[in-house]
Amino acid sequence: MVLADLGADVIKVERPDSGDMSRQAGSVFAEDQSAVFLSLNRNKRSIALDLKDPEGREVFYDLADKADIVVENLRPGKAAQLGVDRSTLEKRNPGIIYASISAFGDSGPYVDLAGNDPIIQALSGAMAITGEADGPPARQGLSVPDFAAGMTAGLAILAALHGRHQDGLGRQLNLNLLDVSVFALGPRAQEFLLNGQEQPRLGSAHPQFAPYQAFPCSDDRYIYIAVINDKFWRLLCTALDEPELVDDPRYITNRDRVERREELTRIVGDLLIEHPSATWLERLQAKGVPCARVNSLSEALSDPQVIHNGLLSTVNHPTVGDLTTVGLPMTLDGVRPAVRTAPPLLGEHTDEILREIDGSSAEDPRPVRSGDKSGLSDKSNLNENRRMR
Known part of the structure; x- marks a missing residue:
């Protein structure tokens, strides 16, 4: 999605029967479209192919022959079984950049295990340091491993494109959610590597700074205060109208304050x-x-700074209607990458893409039939089924 937002022509290859599993994920839907799918698939085109079928695989090869990048998130070894791995594709397209994203890596003791975002949070140590001090480990509210892996993949792909511009060679990129999540531990990992001490769960508090946490107020709302250095401690004491705290020897430095956190x-x-x-x-x-x-989610999404930044975009979806979504968190020369098209329906662009491959006219596309062994989905039948639902 990041690459699509930045202007790439992204073709999403989905299996004809059900498509990307995120189409059915979760319990929040608009019409028959899941919120999970809608949040991650704008600016893409969808083609429905059965990669186990020779004809479907040939269509994939035609696409890969003209592509700069292939991204796959299959179980390790599955792409090779299907004949769509890098070693196969580079024989046809030597400059292909092939990015593989897995849960644990493409080898090792966990290679055959199932893994997703919360499993990675648990395994990486992130869950152990999340939650209240007297409570159990907690899942982070954000899907950090998923999003961090996606952004890291985008960074690696852009670096590979730059490298290819210099030497003309393709690249094989491999990254996994576990590595990304352990990397994201950042200072927490470094602290352990220095002192060997496990970090306790502290709720909203920070292990290395104080006061640095959420505090309740008289209206039952919480405010978060982040005193990251001694200067901010003095300013806090002034705002609290407690000048004697500034010179209290128990709290002069951050180390003093962390030691007396409670x-x-x-x-x-x-x-x-x-x-x-x-x-x-x-x-x-x-x-x-x-x-x-x-803030609550409603407050965050209507926050005046978020609105001013222009982070939210609205695009028309063929079944949902006006769909508001969160845009890419960057601008280029002051312009935020546009949400140009809505997340695609399953196989919505199959005919269109086949015509592009063949160079045929709209009146004479490559035959696309549902229910036979072509490995392709029938867009017209798909639309009829959608109307029936």
Whole structure:
């Protein structure tokens, strides 16, 4: 999706019967379209191919012959079984950039195990440090391994394209969610490698800074305060109207404050609970203290800064109608990459892509028949089935 947003012509190859499994994922749907699928597949075209069928595989080869990049997220070894692995494709297209994304890697003790985002969170150590101090390990609210792996793959692909521009050679890229997630531990991993100590769960608090967590206010709303250095500690004390805390020897440095985290959290918490969140935000922000109200999803998606940044885009979907989605988090020369087309229906562009491959006219496309051994889906039958649903 990132590459599509940046302007690539992305053709999503899906199996004819059910398509990408995310089409049926979750419990939130608009018409027959899952929120999961709608969130990840804009700006793409869909072709339905049975890669186990020789004719379907030949169509895939025709696509790969003209492609710059192939991305696959099959179980390790499955692409080779289907005959769509890099070694097969590079004989036809030596400059192909082939990116493989797996759960654990393409070899090793876990290569045959099933893995997805929460499994990786558990295995990588991320889940062990997430949650309240007196509670069980918790899944992160965001699908960090999935999104981080996708963004990392995009970065690697762009680097491979740059390399090919210099030497004309294709590339094989391999990355997995486990490696990406362990990498994302960042300072937490480095701290353990230095001192060998497991990090406890701290809820919303930070293990290396204090006060650095969410605090409740009198209106039952939470605000997050992030005192990352001694300067912000002094500003916080001023905003709290507690000047004596500035020179209290127990809290002079961040190390002092982390060592006395529990007592300091009680002191700050007792002050903040006396007034509503809006009062504290006004006072803290006026003093330059890093802070924010803990927004709900509705508040975050309607936040004035998010709206000002133009992060949300609306595109027309053939069955859902107007579909609002979250755009790519960057601008190029001040312009955010456009959401040009809605997430595709299953096989929506099969006929169109076949005509492009063959160079045939709209009146004379390559035959596409449903229910035979062609390995292709019938777009007209697909549309009829959709109307029936």
